[in-house]
Amino acid sequence: xxxxxxxxxxxxxxxxxxxxxxxxxxxxxxxxxxxxxxxxxxxxxxxxxxxxxxxxxxxxxxxxxxxxxxxxxxxxxxxxxxxxxxxxxxxxxxxxxxxxxxxxxxxxxxxxxxxxxxxxxxxxxxxxxxxxxxxxxxxxxxxxxxxxxxxxxxxxxxxxxxxxxxxxxxxxxxxxxxxxxxxxxxxxxxxxxxxxxxxxxxxxxxxxxxxxxxxxxxxxxxxxxxxxxxxxxxxxxxxxxxxxxxxxxxxxxxxxxxxxxxxxxxxxxxxxxxxxxxxxxxxxxxxxxxxxxxxxxxxxxxxxxxxxxxxxxxxxxxxxxxxxxxxxxxxxxxxxxxxxxxxxxxxxxxxxxxxxxxxxxxxxxxxxxxxxxxxxxxxxxxxxxxxxxxxxxxxxxxxxxxxxxxxxxxxxxxxxxxxxxxxxxxxxxxxxxxxxxxxxxxxxxxxxxxxxxxxxxxxxxxxxxxxxxxxxxxxxxxxxxxxxxxxxxxxxxxxxxxxxxxxxxxxxxxxxxxxxxxxxxxxxxxxxxxxxxxxxxxxxxxxxxxxxxxxxxxxxxxxxxxxxxxxxxxxxxxxxxxxxxxxxxxxxxxxxxxxxxxxxxxxxxxxxxxxxxxxxxxxxxxxxxxxxxxxxxxxxxxxxxxxxxxxxxxxxxxxxxxxxxxxxxxxxxxxxxxxxxxxxxxxxxxxxxxxxxxxxxxxxxxxxxxxxxxxxxxxxxxxxxxxxxxxxxxxxxxxxxxxxxxxxxxxxxxxxxxxxxxxxxxxxxxxxxxxxxxxxxxxxxxxxxxxxxxxxxxxxxxxxxxxxxxxxxxxxxxxxxxxxxxxxxxxxxxxxxxxxxxxxxxxxxxxxxxx
Numbered sequence: 033x034x035x036x037x038x039x040x041x042x043x044x045x046x047x048x049x050x051x052x053x054x055x056x057x058x059x060x061x062x063x064x065x066x067x068x069x070x071x072x073x074x075x076x077x078x079x080x081x082x083x084x085x086x087x088x089x090x091x092x093x094x095x096x097x098x099x100x101x102x103x104x105x106x107x108x109x110x111x112x113x114x115x116x117x118x119x120x121x122x123x124x125x126x127x128x129x130x131x132x133x134x135x136x137x138x139x140x141x142x143x144x145x146x147x148x149x150x151x152x153x154x155x156x157x158x159x160x161x162x163x164x165x166x167x168x169x170x171x172x173x174x175x176x177x178x179x180x181x182x183x184x185x186x187x188x189x190x191x192x193x194x195x196x197x198x199x200x201x202x203x204x205x206x207x208x209x210x211x212x213x214x215x216x217x218x219x220x221x222x223x224x225x226x227x228x229x230x231x232x233x234x235x236x237x238x239x240x241x242x243x244x245x246x247x248x249x250x251x252x253x254x255x256x257x258x259x260x261x262x263x264x265x266x267x268x269x270x271x272x273x274x275x276x277x278x279x280x281x282x283x284x285x286x287x288x289x290x291x292x293x294x295x296x297x298x299x300x301x302x303x304x305x306x307x308x309x310x311x312x313x314x315x316x317x318x319x320x321x322x323x324x325x326x327x328x329x330x331x332x333x334x335x336x337x338x339x340x341x342x343x344x345x346x347x348x349x350x351x352x353x354x355x356x357x358x359x360x361x362x363x364x365x366x367x368x369x370x371x372x373x374x375x376x377x378x379x380x381x382x383x384x385x386x387x388x389x390x391x392x393x394x395x396x397x398x399x400x401x402x403x404x405x406x407x408x409x410x411x412x413x414x415x416x417x418x419x420x421x422x423x424x425x426x427x428x429x430x431x432x433x434x435x436x437x438x439x440x441x442x443x444x445x446x447x448x449x450x451x452x453x454x455x456x457x458x459x460x461x462x463x464x465x466x467x468x469x470x471x472x473x474x475x476x477x478x479x480x481x482x483x484x485x486x487x488x489x490x491x492x493x494x495x496x497x498x499x500x501x502x503x504x505x506x507x508x509x510x511x512x513x514x515x516x517x518x519x520x521x522x523x524x525x526x527x528x529x530x531x532x533x534x535x536x537x538x539x540x541x542x543x544x545x546x547x548x549x550x551x552x553x554x555x556x557x558x559x560x561x562x563x564x565x566x567x568x569x570x571x572x573x574x575x576x577x578x579x580x581x582x583x584x585x586x587x588x589x590x591x592x593x594x595x596x597x598x599x600x601x602x603x604x605x606x607x608x609x610x611x612x613x614x615x616x617x618x619x620x621x622x623x624x625x626x627x628x629x630x631x632x633x634x635x636x637x638x639x640x641x642x643x644x645x646x647x648x649x650x651x652x653x654x655x656x657x658x659x660x661x662x663x664x665x666x667x668x669x670x671x672x673x674x675x676x677x678x679x680x681x682x683x684x685x686x687x688x689x690x691x692x693x694x695x696x697x698x699x700x701x702x703x704x705x706x707x708x709x710x711x712x713x714x715x716x717x718x719x720x721x722x723x724x725x726x727x728x729x730x731x732x733x734x735x736x737x738x739x740x741x742x743x744x745x746x747x748x749x750x751x752x753x754x755x756x757x758x759x760x761x762x763x764x765x766x767x768x769x770x771x772x773x774x775x776x777x778x779x780x781x782x783x784x785x786x787x788x789x790x791x792x793x794x795x796x797x798x799x800x801x802x803x804x805x806x807x808x809x810x811x812x813x814x815x816x817x818x819x820x821x822x823x824x825x826x827x828x829x830x831x832x833x834x835x836x837x838x839x840x841x842x843x844x845x846x847x848x849x850x851x852x853x854x855x856x857x858x859x860x861x862x863x864x865x866x867x868x869x870x871x872x873x874x875x876x877x878x879x880x881x882x883x
Contacts, residue, residue, distance in 0.1 A: 136162020
């Protein structure tokens with residue numbers, strides 16, 4: 033290949049070279065083949081490589097700088113890694129017998145998004161873990177179709193893991209690589225964080241549409257996650273579909289549900305392994321776990337609760353579980369352990385629940401741990417049931433869902449680095465709330481608690497282990513689920529003439545018109561003198577002054593009427609009876625009006641609140657102010673003095689009413705203030721209790737939901753195993769009976785019904801109540817002896833027809849190697865001999881016929 037297209041690509045095959053030949057025939061790039069381990073030399077592989085391609089074939093020796101258009105062959109009993117732009121040989125050991133995974137992981141670390149991993153025909157599961165590392169680093173992964181593979185174990189394992197981007201025959205893999213090689217993501221992969229951030233800012237609208245598609249289908253809002261990381265993963269998906277514009281990919285995503293799921297899984301993929309950062313687990317085992325155990329020993333029912341958010345592929349969860357079990361040792365029976373593993377992806381959670389991992393874990397897990405905590409299944413390892421039983425996996429969004437509660441440890445390593453500062457500020461207080469006093473929070477090397485160092489104390493700087501401080505969780509910590517906005521449309525109401533409500537509205541409108549034309553001016557006020565309703569024409573008595581709008585009656589009434597109005601209202605409030613002020617004078621625009629003011633208190637039965645009807649009654653039409661004749665000046669002066677005296681008396685009455693009102697108000701305010709302070713303290717205490725109860729209920733509900741989901745999954749798994757066992761027993765043409773320690777029939781094959789006289793309804797009955805057709809009078813003694821001694825018992829027996837059988841009794845062993853009953857098997861001796869005789873007779877006839 034040319035320097036302009038200097039990619040690093042690994043294609044591997046364990047057995048046979050057909051797939052490599054087919055790939056190389058279509059490929060202009062370099063291919064790295066692996067010699068079969070254990071061969072005397074790599075000569076056969078080299079010879080085959082030279083036959084299948086015209087490119088030079090080289091054996092990797094020492095440190096080799098790869099050149100374009102060259103095939104590199106790995107020597108036997110060696111491993112190749114990519115380091116510092118070169119291929120380097122390392123010695124293979126028994127613990128390092130996974131050459132492809134080892135190379136792929138080094139390639140992912142070396143080349144990042146420019147790495148391409150291909151798994152072709154081969155046996156075992158080598159390469160699966162390596163593809164995961166390449167995909168997590170942003171590279172592209174391929175696997176050969178199972179149908180086209182001569183040995184399908186390797187591609188099948190890779191495909192089943194979910195870490196393969198494209199599954200194609202070898203020749204189509206080569207063509208696909210050529211097609212996507214010129215995509216900007218491959219040709220010029222983004223590496224500068226500032227450049228990526230600028231690109232995300234320029235394409236914010238398109239990213240928003242992509243986030244909306246993810247939220248609609250998957251229920252997760254990624255808009256608050258770090259856009260730089262998300263954009264790299266999105267561009268990787270664009271390269272696979274050969275889409276170069278983000279707006280085109282947003283449209284493609286909107287109409288493609290399968291791609292939405294694939295992008296969702298890509299955004300959540302991460303690289304982890306068992307006992308990652310071994311120094312951390314040593315510190316936990318030697319220092320921090322013993323401290324927790326010591327504190328728990330004082331409890332009546334000791335319980336250790338751990339939460340691992342965002343890393344639910346299982347490695348981190350099971351590593352902590354194994355570490356805890358080892359640290360507990362003989363004290364295991366005295367403590368209940370619960371470890372919660374949560375993630376956003378259902379597929380990742382299902383993988384973790386199964387607890388099945390490729391043989392690549394051998395390089396991270398010691399032999400002793402593999403033997404004690406794992407079960408070997410072909411080329412994979414499965415976590416032992418005892419470890420899985422203390423681990424619960426569930427789907428949870430740490431940025432939106434309530435946290436678990438009463439936890440002793442939270443391991444949230446390398447999760448916060450993908451979150452925005454806004455989500456970071458939400459998560460840290462949540463962790464503080466979830467932990468018990470003195471509980472531990474474990475973060476990744478590049479993470480910290482940020483501004484919340486008053487909540488946590490850094491107790492192990494090297495391993496980033498924090499201890500919860502005994503301080504209250506901030507009140508602004510949002511522990512409730514985040515919800516989107518809900519829009520509610522108001523329903524239109526029908527007002528057609530046919531409705532009964534229409535007639536009432538019609539009558540109400542007629543009354544309003546009548547009152548407006550003929551009724552006196554009036555207003556309805558409350559005890560605070562705020563106008564609630566206007567009646568009649570009030571413009572002569574009330575006016576709106578410039579400034580802020582108000583409905584206070586004393587600010588609306590004409591200034592000449594304020595004193596009289598205040599006094600009469602106070603009398604009505606004080607006595608609770610109607611009060612009246614006659615011949616109050618109103619001077620307005622050169623005219624004098626005499627006004628009667630009446631205040632009528634009333635109550636509405638439904639509410640019990642006091643209201644006041646203020647009626648303004650004009651007794652005389654306005655009289656113009658004019659100069660009086662000299663003869664009447666004295667009389668006019670006397671009248672004016674009289675009016676002034678009347679106004680003064682009204683003012684005094686109003687002033688006295690104001691003073692009394694003010695004193696009463698002050699007393700009421702003082703009493704109310706004391707009550708408010710007392711109520712405020714009670715409300716604050718009650719509010720804190722309610723908030724605490726609410727948070728505990730939310731956490732308990734989340735935990736119950738998680739446990740219910742785990743129980744449902746285990747029930748489904750149990751049903752599947754039961755169905756498989758029933759079908760297996762039904763297909764066996766041999767009498768087999770299983771009994772428990774109490775010699776009660778547990779299961780029986782259909783063939784056992786004749787020999788042991790067992791009907792389907794006899795399941796659960798004691799074997800002693802049955803009457804077998806075989807002659808074994810001491811059958812119960814035999815069964816008890818086998819259960820107690822763990823040995824086997826063989827005996828020849830006959831049935832009632834004289835037919836001979838071989839009876840074998842073996843102990844019933846559980847997966848935990850416990851004895852829980854016995855298994856009886858009958859072999860028909862006479863039937864076997866008759867069959868053999870028939871075969872011999874047929875052969876004799878054949879020989880005779882040939883002669």
